[in-house]
Structure formats: C-alpha cells, structure tokens
Amino acid sequence: MHRSEKVWLTLSFGMIMLFMLATGYQSYALEMGPPSNMETIDPQKVDQTAPFDNPGVKQIGDNEYEVVMTLQVFSFNPGKLEFPAGSTVHFTLTSKDVVHGFQVANTNINAMVMPGHIQKITQKFDKPGEYLVLCNEYCGAGHQMMATTITVK
Amino acid sequence: MATVPHSLNDKSVTRSFKEKTGKMLGVNPQDAKFTKTYMFVAFAALLLGGILGLLQGLNRAGFMELSPQHYYQVLTAHGLLLVVVFSGFFCIGYFYAAMSHTLGGLLPKVRKMAWTGFALKIAGFVLAVIPILMNQASVMYTFYPPMAASPVYYIGLALIVVGIWLCCFGAFIQVANWRKQNPGKHVPILSFFATGVFVLLFFGSVPVAIEVLVLVLPWSLGWVDTINVMLSRTLFWAFGHTYVNIWYMTAVSAWYVVIPKLIGGRRWNDTLTRVVVIALVIMNITGGFHHQIIDPGIEEPIKFMHVFMSLAIGFPSLMTAYAMFAVFERTSRRQGGKGLLGWYKKMPWGDVRFLAPMIAMIGFIPAGAGGIAQSTNQLDQVVHNSLWITGHFHLTLGISVALTFFGISYWLIPHVSKRVLTRKMNRFGVVQTILWTVGMIFMSGAMHTVGLFGSPRRTAFTTYFDNATALSWNPYMTLIGLGAILLVIAAVMQVYAAFNLMFFAPKGEEEFPIAEAEVGDVTGYWTERWGLWVALLIIVVAMAYVIPLTDMIVNAPPGSPPFKTW
Numbered sequence A: 001m002h003r004s005e006k007v008w009l010t011l012s013f014g015m016i017m018l019f020m021l022a023t024g025y026q027s028y029a030l031e032m033g034p035p036s037n038m039e040t041i042d043p044q045k046v047d048q049t050a051p052f053d054n055p056g057v058k059q060i061g062d063n064e065y066e067v068v069m070t071l072q073v074f075s076f077n078p079g080k081l082e083f084p085a086g087s088t089v090h091f092t093l094t095s096k097d098v099v100h101g102f103q104v105a106n107t108n109i110n111a112m113v114m115p116g117h118i119q120k121i122t123q124k125f126d127k128p129g130e131y132l133v134l135c136n137e138y139c140g141a142g143h144q145m146m147a148t149t150i151t152v153k
Numbered sequence B: 001m002a003t004v005p006h007s008l009n010d011k012s013v014t015r016s017f018k019e020k021t022g023k024m025l026g027v028n029p030q031d032a033k034f035t036k037t038y039m040f041v042a043f044a045a046l047l048l049g050g051i052l053g054l055l056q057g058l059n060r061a062g063f064m065e066l067s068p069q070h071y072y073q074v075l076t077a078h079g080l081l082l083v084v085v086f087s088g089f090f091c092i093g094y095f096y097a098a099m100s101h102t103l104g105g106l107l108p109k110v111r112k113m114a115w116t117g118f119a120l121k122i123a124g125f126v127l128a129v130i131p132i133l134m135n136q137a138s139v140m141y142t143f144y145p146p147m148a149a150s151p152v153y154y155i156g157l158a159l160i161v162v163g164i165w166l167c168c169f170g171a172f173i174q175v176a177n178w179r180k181q182n183p184g185k186h187v188p189i190l191s192f193f194a195t196g197v198f199v200l201l202f203f204g205s206v207p208v209a210i211e212v213l214v215l216v217l218p219w220s221l222g223w224v225d226t227i228n229v230m231l232s233r234t235l236f237w238a239f240g241h242t243y244v245n246i247w248y249m250t251a252v253s254a255w256y257v258v259i260p261k262l263i264g265g266r267r268w269n270d271t272l273t274r275v276v277v278i279a280l281v282i283m284n285i286t287g288g289f290h291h292q293i294i295d296p297g298i299e300e301p302i303k304f305m306h307v308f309m310s311l312a313i314g315f316p317s318l319m320t321a322y323a324m325f326a327v328f329e330r331t332s333r334r335q336g337g338k339g340l341l342g343w344y345k346k347m348p349w350g351d352v353r354f355l356a357p358m359i360a361m362i363g364f365i366p367a368g369a370g371g372i373a374q375s376t377n378q379l380d381q382v383v384h385n386s387l388w389i390t391g392h393f394h395l396t397l398g399i400s401v402a403l404t405f406f407g408i409s410y411w412l413i414p415h416v417s418k419r420v421l422t423r424k425m426n427r428f429g430v431v432q433t434i435l436w437t438v439g440m441i442f443m444s445g446a447m448h449t450v451g452l453f454g455s456p457r458r459t460a461f462t463t464y465f466d467n468a469t470a471l472s473w474n475p476y477m478t479l480i481g482l483g484a485i486l487l488v489i490a491a492v493m494q495v496y497a498a499f500n501l502m503f504f505a506p507k508g509e510e511e512f513p514i515a516e517a518e519v520g521d522v523t524g525y526w527t528e529r530w531g532l533w534v535a536l537l538i539i540v541v542a543m544a545y546v547i548p549l550t551d552m553i554v555n556a557p558p559g560s561p562p563f564k565t566w
C-alpha cells in the first residue's frame, strides 16, 4: 500500500468516525434523536383507546402544548392548528389504517406514523407564519391531498 | 493463510494460452444467446420505464394532467420496470457473460438453470404487471402492508425471487466447478465479482422471500386476518437496500476491471480489489435500517448502531475512489502525462465505452457524499421521504449504475452478437451519454433542492389547496419536467443503440475488455475463502437483526387488516 493510500484511508476512517460522533452527540447529549417511540396500540381500536379516543390540542404549560392526533386516509385529526409564537408542541400520533408520514415543511418535524405504533415528536415554533403539514408516505389515491396547516401567531 | 505464489513466467504463459483459446473458440453461441436475451429484456424495460418516467415528470411539473390513480399506477410500474427488470436483468446478463468469458463457457447444467430462472422471472413479472394494469396493485415496489394488493401481485414477486435464486445457484455451481478444475488458482477477477454479487443476491433476497411467503401472501389471500406491519417493512429493507448495492457492485466491477483496459492501463492492486468485494459482501445487508431511521418501534441505541453499520459500507467505496484515481494517474504517467491531474488529458473521452462509466464514477462522488450524509439520524430526518431521496437514487442508480450499464452495453451487446461498435455508433453514444447526464443533473438537482424544502416523493401533482409553501416549489417541479424530457430522449437513443448493436450493426468481433493485473501483483489465496466470508456475513446480519426483529415479534401490537386505499 502506498503512503498516500494509507493517508486517504485514515482520513476516510476518521471522517466516518466523525459522523458517528456527531450523530451520537446530537442523539444523546442534545436529545435530538430521531423519533423512535416504543409504545403500541391496537390499530383497530384507536377510537376507543386513550388518548386517541379524544384527539385534540391541550395546553400543558406556559407556551407548551400537547397534540393528540390520528392520521387516516386522507386527513389529520385535528387539522388547522394554531399556536402562539414560541410554543413548544408535543405531538402524539398514530394511524387508523395504513402507513402515513407526518412532515411539517420548514421545520425538522418528520416521522413515520404506523398502524399499531404510537409515534412522538416535539417541535418549538418560534417564527410566526403558516406551516404546511403533509403526509409524505404514499398512502393511496388521495395521498396528494393529505395536508393541513399549523398557524403560528 | 495459504498463499500460492506463482512465478511471473508461468502466469504469462497461462495468460497467453487463455487468450489463444479464447480467440479460437470465440463467444460460445449458446451463452451469447442467453446474455442477448437478458439485454433485450433489460433495454425493453428501460424504454417502457423511461416513458412512464416522462409521464411522472410531466405530471409533477404540471405540464400534463394525469389522474392521481393513474399517477400511482404509473409510478408502481416505473419502479418495478427499472429496478426489478432493467437493473436486475442487466446485472445477471452481464455477469453470466463474464463467467462464460473468463471461466471457459457455461456448463450445460448451469445454462439450463439460468434459462429456467429466466422463464420464472418473466412469468413472475407478467403476473405482477396484470394487477397493476387492473388497478389492483398500486402499492409501489415496496408494497408496505397494510396496503394490500391483489395476491397475484405477490405471487408474481415470489416467482421473480425464485427465478433469481436459480441464477444464483447456477453461478455458484459454475464457479465451484472451475475451482475444482483449477486448484490453487484465483477465480478470475470478474468472476470473483460475480461470486460476490450472487452471494449477496441470494442472502439479500431471503428476507423478502420470508416477508412475501410467510407474512404477506397468506394475509392477502385472507388465510390470516392481520399482519405485523413493522416486521414486514424491516424484512423488506433488509432486501431492498442490499439489492440496490448489488447493482452498485456490478457497476464497480466494470470500474475496476474494464475501465483500466479502455485507457490502456492495468488493474489496481488485485488483493485490495478483492478485499473491496469481500467487504461489500459482508457488510451490506445490515444497511437496510437506514431506511427506517424515523420509524417508531425501533429503539434509539439500535438506530445508532445501524448508523455505524451503514456508514461502514462507505469505507470500501472510499477505497474505490482512491483506486480509480490511482489507476488513472499511473496509466497517464506511463504514457507521458505529468502532474497529479495531468491524467485527464490522456483519457479517451471520445470513447463511449469509457466516457459513460467515467461520468458514472464522477457522479458517485456527490452521490456517495449525499448517501453518507443522509445515513446519519438527524440529517435523514430532514430529507426522509422527500424528493431529495428520489434525487439521490436517480444520481446513484440513474447516473452511477445506469450510465455504467449503458457504457458496458456498447461493447457487450456487439461482443455477444458478433457485431462491432462502429465509429458512427460510438459518436451517437457519446451524444446520448451527454444528454442523459444533463437530463439527470437537471432532474436530480431539482429533486434534491426541492426535497430539502420539504416536497414529498411519491406524490401526484398537487399544490395542497394552493398553499403558499407548496406553490413556491413549482419552479423546481418545472425543472424536473424538463430534465425528464431530456432523459427520455436519451433513453430512446440508448435503446435504439442497444437494438441496433444487437441486430443490425456490421458483423465482426468486438473485444470483451478485461485489464491485466500489474506485473508482479501477487494475490493472497486467503481471498478465496468464501465459506469464511459467508459465515462473517451471517454473523454481521445476526448482530444487526436478531435484537430488533425479536423485539418486533415479541412486543408486537395487534396486527393490521388489509386495506385497498387507491
């Protein structure tokens, strides 16, 4: 092996380790890990199971909200949400039918929402404006209409 | 570790002997027919798939109305035609030609198995297409439950897998037979690549076979009421990710073995080349989890371990990057080139057999970098399921893999058809390569950008009720449509070239370009220990999958019934 190759491979290895460290630091020190909630639910009994028997928005603190939301073809329930600027919002999500995605454009919200699993994701909304919420996993003939908005005032 | 040193002399003697017998016998006509048939199917699929891709691009750009139902039907077919038929058939046709060429012709038994595999795959494909056409299977090639297609679709997919297995076993028999008859010798490098590819193809498709046969088919037939959604999805990606990397390895084989010959050089270090193959084989299957970074039901430490397992696959690719540029530099210096970058002046840019795979390699630099970036948890969260991903795989598949395959087709098809690549056809190929590249840059570049803004993949034309954010994506969508138009022109040209070289080009002999190893390059025989590599592959897969799969089975929620939502 040439010296230059050893240097290249060492750099390559270093770069990969750097990516690992950055990912680990963000996941564990900054608690920015990807949405990975482990709770489950009977997908055929979502409407009868707490908290999804009562989907909606609940204020749980100063500037802090909890949203319990179901996803189904081809809608988000509840939709058209509104929060004051600076709110931290905790979303608790599940699907009543097929696999959906929960994405809010121009934020870091992006999570898969599966039947049988309860997904959780949190976001702080600082900038006022209208945010587009959309389903980003193909879920059927109306998939391109599965959207709503979050308005931050 | 047993190494078998062989003196330079007897190496060159066997080499020239092989060359002579190769010349005397030419291509085995029966093997040629096999590869020709595979190429025919592959390029027919490219034509159809390309036209469907155009419809998608035009629809998303808002140039053309297509009902959403039709859009999803078309997209399911586009995915299947290009990833299952085009790439899948090309890869097997190419490696069977390589085995025939470097191992002294296919065994009759092997040929029979591979033809049976062909028949099963075609039958499977027809069965899969019928329900798509009847609007009974708009579930994409990923068919995530609990969306449920007609059982016929899954039966078709299962037949395709069995057909692929027959081709794998055929290859194993072929290589094992050669090794028995040539004790102590290294399997020739292209057949070594073939061995790696077929090992991966076999082990990688076991999970999807389990998914389809054990979970999905009984459920779609109504024999069981519900399905484990997470388990199905995880088994799918153990396969899906591996499958993609198989084409990548196929392309890499041409980069290591064919390109040096075309530039008048010799191959990179033989041992390291084989190490790259072995590393890709051992580490590949576990990459599948990077498709599930933002899924529920998989614990964070597991996801973190999988970031490592995915990034590890980047390492052999970085070895490849070095190897390629080292070969260019070394070859050009021998031809009088100067300086670290003087090599680019010495390269045969006007030779489509070189140009296409060369652009493919250059394209892999941003493609690989993007891949490494999106394998990390937080960055994936930004781009997951956005058009960024579609942009990413049109760069990896559409540039790095497809352009390499195109480049190969310009010599392989005439080689097996006993025709030649004329200067005119070469020039045609250069234009076609450039058009394809420009089209992909437009389409993939726009997809990457608009994906970062949040535009989702697999979504028919929409403005989300004239939402301002969605409307701001429109200029990029227009670029996607324009790229698609260039691409389809290039695709039609490529298919024309393939069929012309197969049936109409002037008769003659076209070379199968395989570069020699460097003089004095001695390979450790330990690289031939496939039993060990397979054992390591199984250990790595077990490390990666036993814990999460057990968790998904033991702690599974009640399952889901089937849904038809389209």
Ligand code: HEM
Pocket (backbone or CB within 6 Å): B049, B050, B051, B053, B054, B056, B057, B060, B075, B076, B078, B079, B082, B083, B086, B087, B140, B141, B142, B390, B393, B394, B397, B398, B402, B456, B457, B458, B459, B460, B480, B483, B484, B485, B487, B488, B491
């Ligand atoms: C004429 C050339 C091509 C055009 C115009 C084209 C266009 C497109 C477009 C616009 C999409 C995105 C659809 C969406 O997500 O809504 C797409 C998806 C896709 N393309 Fe292509 N493409 C071309 C060639 C290829 C090639 C050569 C391959 C692979 C070898 C390929 C593989 C795929 C795959 C796997 C998908 C994703 C399907 C899915 O999400 O299920 N395409 N293509």
Ligand SMILES: [Cu+2]
Pocket (backbone or CB within 6 Å): A072, A073, A074, A099, A100, A101, A135, A136, A137, A138, A139, A143, A146
């Ligand atoms: Cu949806």
Ligand SMILES: [Cu+2]
Pocket (backbone or CB within 6 Å): B240, B241, B242, B244, B287, B288, B290, B291
């Ligand atoms: Cu992958």
